[in-house]
Amino acid sequence: SLLQLKLWNKYRVSNIPSLIFIDASTGKVVCRNGLLVIRDDPEGLEFPWGPKPFSEVVAGPLLRNNGQTLDSSALEGSHVGVYFSAHWCPPCRSLTRVLVESYRKIKEAGQKFEILFVSADRSEDSFKQYFSEMPWVAVPYADEARRSRLNRLYGIQG
Numbered sequence: 447s448l449l450q451l452k453l454w455n456k457y458r459v460s461n462i463p464s465l466i467f468i469d470a471s472t473g474k475v476v477c478r479n480g481l482l483v484i485r486d487d488p489e490g491l492e493f494p495w496g497p498k499p500f501s502e503v504v505a506g507p508l509l510r511n512n513g514q515t516l517d518s519s520a521l522e523g524s525h526v527g528v529y530f531s532a533h534w535c536p537p538c539r540s541l542t543r544v545l546v547e548s549y550r551k552i553k554e555a556g557q558k559f560e561i562l563f564v565s566a567d568r569s570e571d572s573f574k575q576y577f578s579e580m581p582w583v584a585v586p587y588a589d590e591a592r593r594s595r596l597n598r599l600y601g602i603q604g
Contacts (some may be wrong), residue, residue, distance in 0.1 A: 456473075457475065463481065464480075464481070465480030465481050465483075465484065466478055466480055467480050467483075467494070467495055476494065476495065476496045476497075477495045477496065477497070478601055479598050479601055479603075480495075482594070482597070482598050482603075483495045483598065486591070486594050486595070486598070497599065498595075498599070500526075500599070501518070501519075501521075501522070503592070503595045503596055503599050504518045504521070504562065504585070504592070504596065505518050505519075506518055506585075506589065506592055507586065508520070508521075508562070508583040508584065508585065508586075509577070509583060509584045509585075509586050510583055511577050511578050511580060511581075511584075516583065520560075521560055521562070521583075523558055524558040524559060524560045525557070525558060525559050525560075526559075526560050526561070526562055527559075527560070527561040527562070528561075528562050528564060528596065528600065529545070529561050529562065529563050529564065529582075530564050530566060530596075530597065530600070530602045531563065531564075531565070531566065531576075532565060532566035532567045532568075532572075532576070533567050533572045533573070533575060533576035534567065534568065534572065535566075539576075542576075542579060542580065545561065546579070546580065546581060549561055549581060549582060550581065553581075560582060560583060561580075561582035561583070562582065562583055562584065562585065563577060563580055563582060563583070563584035563585070564584070564585050564593050564596045564597065564602075565577070565584065565585070565587055565593065567587065570587045570588070573587040574587075
């Protein structure tokens with residue numbers, strides 16, 4: 447129907463099932479990724495599921511590949527690149543090599559810059575192997591909830 451088509455276009459729906467939460471009074475999208483929200487929060491503990499600020503979603507310990515940990519508050523005041531990547535993905539590995547060079551040059555120039563690796567690896571071992579090539583920080587692999595919240599915040603689906 448025409449109404450259905452209008453809604454699909456308005457909310458940029460490209461496949462089904464899709465679940466999008468909107469503010470009924472404004473029609474603004476509150477959350478584009480409702481299926482992941484329901485999967486991650488079936489009891490609605492985080493309801494109404496609106497976007498949370500990055501600092502809240504990322505809150506917690508971060509890792510360096512030498513085993514050091516630091517708190518996510520260390521990112522405050524920096525320009526942050528959030529890098530969603532995985533070892534099993536060949537284009538990711540190519541980009542990582544390029545990104546390492548850029549990262550080093552930007553840091554050497556004294557810029558307040560950090561990259562946060564959010565892994566989509568399939569095991570802790572492949573995460574560790576891949577992360578060993580990276581000079582920046584990562585969300586711990588075991589913190590699946592935080593990795594999932596970051597994926598949701600930025601609409602990363604695979």
